[in-house]
Amino acid sequence: MTLVLRGVRPYGEDAVDIVIADGVIVDLAAPGSADGEIVDADGLVALPGFVDLHTHLREPGREDAETVLTGSRAAALGGFTCVHAMANTSPVADTAGVVEQVWRLGQEAALVDVRPVGAVTVGLAGERMAELGAMAGSAAEVRVFSDDGKCVHDAVLMRRALEYVKAFDGVVAQHAQEPRLTEHAQMNESELSGRLGLAGWPAVAEEAIIARDVLLAQHVGSRVHICHLSTAGSVEIVRWAKSRGIDVTAEVTPHHLVLTEDLVATYDPMFKVNPPLRTAADVAALRAALADGTIDIIATDHAPHPHEDKDCEWAAAAMGMLGLETAFGVAMETMVAPGLLSWRALAQRMSVAPARIGRVRTQGHDLVPGAIANIAVVDPSGTYVVDPMRLSSKSRNTPYAGRELPGRVVHTIYAGTPTVLDGALA
Amino acid sequence: MRHLLSAADLSRGDAVLILDTAAELASVTDRSIKKLPTLRGRTVVNLFFEDSTRTRISFELAAKRLSADVINFAAKGSSVSKGESLKDTALTLEAMGADAVVIRHGASGAPHRLATSDWIQGSVINAGDGTHEHPTQALLDAFTLRHHLRDGSGDLAGLRVAIVGDILHSRVARSNVLLLQTLGADVTLVAPPTLMPLGVESWPCRFSYRIDEVLPDVDAVMMLRVQAERMQDAYFPSALEYSRLFGLDAARMAHLPEHAIVMHPGPMNRGMEISADVADSPRAVMVEQVANGVSVRMAVLYLLLGGRQEETS
Numbered sequence: 202m203t204l205v206l207r208g209v210r211p212y213g214e215d216a217v218d219i220v221i222a223d224g225v226i227v228d229l230a231a232p233g234s235a236d237g238e239i240v241d242a243d244g245l246v247a248l249p250g251f252v253d254l255h256t257h258l259r260e261p262g263r264e265d266a267e268t269v270l271t272g273s274r275a276a277a278l279g280g281f282t283c284v285h286a287m288a289n290t291s292p293v294a295d296t297a298g299v300v301e302q303v304w305r306l307g308q309e310a311a312l313v314d315v316r317p318v319g320a321v322t323v324g325l326a327g328e329r330m331a332e333l334g335a336m337a338g339s340a341a342e343v344r345v346f347s348d349d350g351k352c353v354h355d356a357v358l359m360r361r362a363l364e365y366v367k368a369f370d371g372v373v374a375q376h377a378q379e380p381r382l383t384e385h386a387q388m389n390e391s392e393l394s395g396r397l398g399l400a401g402w403p404a405v406a407e408e409a410i411i412a413r414d415v416l417l418a419q420h421v422g423s424r425v426h427i428c429h430l431s432t433a434g435s436v437e438i439v440r441w442a443k444s445r446g447i448d449v450t451a452e453v454t455p456h457h458l459v460l461t462e463d464l465v466a467t468y469d470p471m472f473k474v475n476p477p478l479r480t481a482a483d484v485a486a487l488r489a490a491l492a493d494g495t496i497d498i499i500a501t502d503h504a505p506h507p508h509e510d511k512d513c514e515w516a517a518a519a520m521g522m523l524g525l526e527t528a529f530g531v532a533m534e535t536m537v538a539p540g541l542l543s544w545r546a547l548a549q550r551m552s553v554a555p556a557r558i559g560r561v562r563t564q565g566h567d568l569v570p571g572a573i574a575n576i577a578v579v580d581p582s583g584t585y586v587v588d589p590m591r592l593s594s595k596s597r598n599t600p601y602a603g604r605e606l607p608g609r610v611v612h613t614i615y616a617g618t619p620t621v622l623d624g625a626l627a
Numbered sequence: 628m629r630h631l632l633s634a635a636d637l638s639r640g641d642a643v644l645i646l647d648t649a650a651e652l653a654s655v656t657d658r659s660i661k662k663l664p665t666l667r668g669r670t671v672v673n674l675f676f677e678d679s680t681r682t683r684i685s686f687e688l689a690a691k692r693l694s695a696d697v698i699n700f701a702a703k704g705s706s707v708s709k710g711e712s713l714k715d716t717a718l719t720l721e722a723m724g725a726d727a728v729v730i731r732h733g734a735s736g737a738p739h740r741l742a743t744s745d746w747i748q749g750s751v752i753n754a755g756d757g758t759h760e761h762p763t764q765a766l767l768d769a770f771t772l773r774h775h776l777r778d779g780s781g782d783l784a785g786l787r788v789a790i791v792g793d794i795l796h797s798r799v800a801r802s803n804v805l806l807l808q809t810l811g812a813d814v815t816l817v818a819p820p821t822l823m824p825l826g827v828e829s830w831p832c833r834f835s836y837r838i839d840e841v842l843p844d845v846d847a848v849m850m851l852r853v854q855a856e857r858m859q860d861a862y863f864p865s866a867l868e869y870s871r872l873f874g875l876d877a878a879r880m881a882h883l884p885e886h887a888i889v890m891h892p893g894p895m896n897r898g899m900e901i902s903a904d905v906a907d908s909p910r911a912v913m914v915e916q917v918a919n920g921v922s923v924r925m926a927v928l929y930l931l932l933g934g935r936q937e938e939t940s
Contacts, residue, residue: 387735392826398735398759398801401825467743468736512744514713516734516757 203227203237204617209247209578211568213544219247221574224617228570240619242578245611246544249552250282250575252564254345254374254452255428255500256525258284258315260306261299262291267505267595269306269315272525275503275594276313277620279525280577280610283314283556283564284503288325289350295320295331297339304341312620316559319343321362321373325351330362337369344560347374349428350475352410354380359414363423370560372450374426375414377435378476382406387516389462389477397466399515402477404432411435415442415449424448426558429502431457431476433486440495450558452500453487455524455531460484460600470511470518471600474504491550492541498555501528505596523599526592529579530606537581538607552577563616578612585609593626630742630751631927634762634805642810643782646770649919649926650779655692656921665933666695672725673699674716675754676732681893681917682754682764686729689924695932698725713737717746725749727932735759750931758796764892765802766923768849769810771916775888776846784811789841791817791873792851792900793862794834795824799851799892804832815841819873821862822853838873842882849890850875850901866899876902880910888912 206219211229218235219242220228228235258272267275269286276284286303288294294303300317307315319336323329325348336343346366353359353375362373383406388394390401411427415438418425427439430451442449456474461481464472472478490496504521511518532551536542542550552575556565566572587601613621620627628641637645655661671690673683683699690697702716713732720728727750730738735757742751755761773779776786788807794800794816807814814832816823827834835841842848853873855866863869875889883889889901889911897903905911 390825392829395795395824395826396801396830398757398798400758468739469743509712512712512714514732514734514737514740516737517713 204614204619205235205237205239206242206247206576206578206612207239208232209242209245211247212548213246216244219568219576221614221617224574226568226570226572226574240612240622242612245578245580247568248544248548248577248579249565249568250577250613250615251280251529251551252283252555252559252561253281253501253503253525254285254498254555254559255349256284256286256503257289257505257521258286258303259290259505261302265507269303270310271593271595272503272505273307273310273312273315274626275525275592277613277615277626278593278610279527280529280579280613281313281525282575282577282613282615283316283561285316285318285345285559287349288318288320288347293320293324294318295323297332297335300336300341300343301339313615314561314564316345316561317341317343318345318347318349318374321346321348321353322358327351327353327355327358330358330365333362333365333371334369337371344369344371345374345426346371347376347428349374349376352376352378352380354410356413356417360417360421363418363425364421367423372424372426372558374428375410376428377407377410377414379406379409388465389479391462391480393462393466399465404434404479407432407476408434408438411438415439415447418449419445419447424450427451429454429457429476429500430487430496431479431483433483436486436490436495440490443495450497451495452498453491453496454502455499455528456522456600457487458484458491458535459531468515470513470515471522471598473515473518473520474522475520488535488541491536497550498558499528499532499550500555501525505594506598508597511598521598523592523594523596526594527587527599527601527606529577529610530608533581533608534606574614574617576614577610580609580611581607583609628931631762631931632738632742632751632753633760634765634802634809637806637809639782639809639811642766642769642806645766645923645926645930646773647780648930649770649922652925652929653922656918662692662694664694665929666690666693669695669726669932670724671695671697671727671729671928672720673697674702674720674728674730675700676702679731679755682731685917685920686754686924689921690928692921692925693928695928713741714744714746717741717744721747721749727752727928729754731755733757752927752931755798757798759798760802761798762802762806763920763924763927764799765806766927767916767920768803768890769806770919770923771890771912772847774919775912776886782810783807786812786847787815787845788812789815789817789845789848790851791838791848791875793822793853793857794818794827794851795822797851803849804830808832815845817841817873819863838879839882842879843884845883845887847888847890848875848883851892852894852896853900855896855899870899874900874902875905877904880905880908890916892916
C-alpha cells in the first residue's frame with residue numbers, strides 16, 4: 202500500500218507529495234501528482250520524526266503515572282517516532298531482563314521505537330557497575346546508559362563506565378548533580394531561593410560535575426553525554442570542551458528553554474523539577490547554545506507524576522514535568538519563531554542528532570527517497586492552549602496549563618504507518 | 628485582607644493598623660475578665676505540623692480572648708512522612724467549618740499553598756513556614772520596638788535594628804526584614820557568611836559579618852536561636868567559636884547605646900547566642916515579647932475575621 206503526504210513542505214521548503222511504501226520514502230513527487238492513500242498535508246511542514254533521548258515511561262513500577270503504552274501515545278501525539286525510556290523504574294532497568302521487558306512493551310504498543318536506557322550502576326545506587334554488556338547485547342540493544350535522577354558522582358566509577366561502554370559504542374548520559382552540594386535542594390540557589398526560604402541548588406553543583414566528566418572523557422578517549430544542561434556556566438564548559446575536541450554532547454529540555462525560577466514564587470509544585478528552573482540569563486544562554494550547536498539536542502525529560510505527588514506542599518512534591526506533547530510547541534516558540542533555528546536545524550536538534558547519539562540506525566533520517574518513513578508533520582501557523590485534561594499522558598503535571606503555544610503536530614508517521622492523523626491517534 | 632501569609636503582604640498602613648489595634652486589645656489583658664465577644668461563633672483552627680508550644684498557645688489565647696472557638700490540630704507527620712496530606716487535612720477542616728486556619732508547617736510555602744488552593748475558604752494565617760516567614764512574630768517584634776522606642780504609636784521610621792544569628796534558616800529574620808523596612812526602620816543582619824542567604828546584598832537591609840562594628844549604632848538587637856547541630860553541616864566550626872564571635876554576652880552588651888533593648892524570639896540557647904546574664908538583664912524584653920504576641924495575634928484575628936463578618940452581615 203502506498204501512502205501519500207500530499208502537498209507537504211519538507212523542512213518548510215517547496216511543497217511535494219511524499220510517497221511512502223513498505224515503510225520507506227520512495228519518492229518526493231510534484232505536489233498533487235502521486236496516487237495512493239492520500240493524507241492531506243497541504244502547506245504543512247514535514248520533519249524527520251522526533252527522537253527523544255530522555256523520557257520517563259515509568260513502567261515497570263509506577264504504572265499509575267505512565268505506562269509504555271500511554272507514554273508512547275503521548276510521544277506520537279508530540280511528533281515523536283522514538284523515545285529513550287529512562288532506567289529509574291521499579292525495578293531499575295539495570296539488567297538485560299528489565300530492559301528487554303521495556304523494549305517488548307514498546308514493540309507491543311507499536312507507536313514509537315522505545316529504546317530502553319540502561320542504568321550505569323546497580324539499583325542507581327552509584328556503587329557497583331550494572332551489567333552494561335548484557336544490556337547492550339540483549340534484544341533491547343541498549344546503547345545509552347544513565348543513572349538519571351541520580352548523578353554517577355564517584356569519579357572512578359564514572360571513569361570506568363565511560364571506558365567500558367566503548368566496547369559496544371555506548372554512551373554514558375550523565376545527570377550532573379554533585380550530591381553533597383544539593384542535599385535537600387528545592388530550587389535554583391539565588392536571591393529568590395533566599396527570599397522564599399527554599400534550600401538552594403547551586404549552578405556549581407551541575408557545572409562541577411560537567412567539568413570533571415568532560416575531562417574524564419578526554420582522558421579515556423570516550424564520548425560522554427550531558428543530560429538536561431540548565432545553566433549558562435554549563436554551556437561555557439561544554440563549549441570549551443568541544444573547542445578542545447572532546448567528544449561531548451549535551452541536551453536541553455524544552456522547559457529550561459522557556460520557564461524561569463520566578464515561577465517558584467507561586468509555590469506551585471508544577472514548577473518543581475530537577476534540574477531546577479534557572480534564571481532568565483540562563484534561559485538566554487541555553488537558547489543561544491542550542492542555536493550555535495554547543496547544545497546538540499532538545500530532550501524532553503518527560504516526567505509523569507500522579508496528581509497526589511503534585512497536589513501538596515512544595516517540599517513534599519515530586520520533581521519533574523510532562524514534556525512529550527508540548528516539546529514541539531516550546532521549540533517552535535523559543536527557537537524557530539524567533540529565527541534562532543531553521544527547520545533543518547530544528548530537525549538536527551530533535552531528530553538527527555539524538556538518533557546519532559543514541560545509535561538508533563532506523564531514526565533521524567533525512568526526508569529523501571530511501572529513508573525510513575519516520576515523519577512529523579507540523580502546522581507552524583496554528584496555536585493552541587494547553588489543557589492538561591486533554592493530554593494523552595496518564596499524568597497531568599504539565600507546567601504549561603492555560604498557556605498558548607504555537608505550532609501543532611498534525612500527523613505522525615512511524616515506520617511508514619500513520620500513528621497520528623489530524624492531531625488525534627490514528 | 629483575607630490571609631496573612633507574608634510580612635510583605637502588609638503596607639505601612641496595614642501594619643500600623645494592626646499595631647494600633649493590638650495596642651487597644653492589649654488593654655483587655657489588664658481587665659479582670661480578659662475576654663471580648665468579637666469572634667463569638669467563629670472557629671479558629673491551630674493547625675500545627677511542627678511542635679511549637681509557645682506559638683500555638685499564643686494563638687490559642689488570642690482567639691479565646693476574642694471568644695472564638697479554638698481547635699488545636701497537631702498534625703504531626705505531614706505528607707512527607709506519609710501521614711495524611713496537607714490537602715486532606717485542609718479538606719477535613721473545611722468540612723468542619725473553620726473560619727481561620729493558623730498554620731505552622733515545616734515546608735516553606737505551605738500556608739501559601741493552602742491559601743491559593745481551592746481546598747479551604749477560610750482565612751489562612753502563617754504561624755511559621757519552614758525557613759520562609761513568620762509574620763506574626765515580626766508584628767510582635769515591631770509592637771515591642773514601638774512600645775519601647777517610639778512611644779507606642781506610629782511607625783518605626785529611623786529606628787536601627789540589628790538581627791544577629793542564623794539568618795539563612797530563620798523565618799523570623801525574613802519577616803522582620805520585610806516588616807521593619809516597611810515601617811521605616813533600618814535593619815542590619817549580622818551572621819557568619821555561611822549563615823547569610825545568597826543574594827542578601829539585594830535585600831532591603833544592610834548586612835555585616837562583625838557584630839562588634841554594628842552594636843554601638845543600634846537601638847535594638849534581636850538575637851536569633853542558633854542550633855548547635857548546624858556545626859555538623861560545617862556552617863561554623865564549634866558552638867564555642869560561634870558564641871565567641873557572634874554571641875551576646877555582658878561585655879558586648881556594654882557596647883550597645885544606653886537606651887538599646889535586647890530581643891529574642893525564643894526559645895533561647897543560653898550560653899550559645901545569648902549569655903544568661905544578658906537574657907536576665909533589665910534590657911532584655913523577651914517576656915514582653917511573649918505578652919505582645921498575644922495582643923498582635925488578637926489584632927490579626929480580629930482584622931481578618933471581624934472585618935469579614937461585618938461585610939457579610
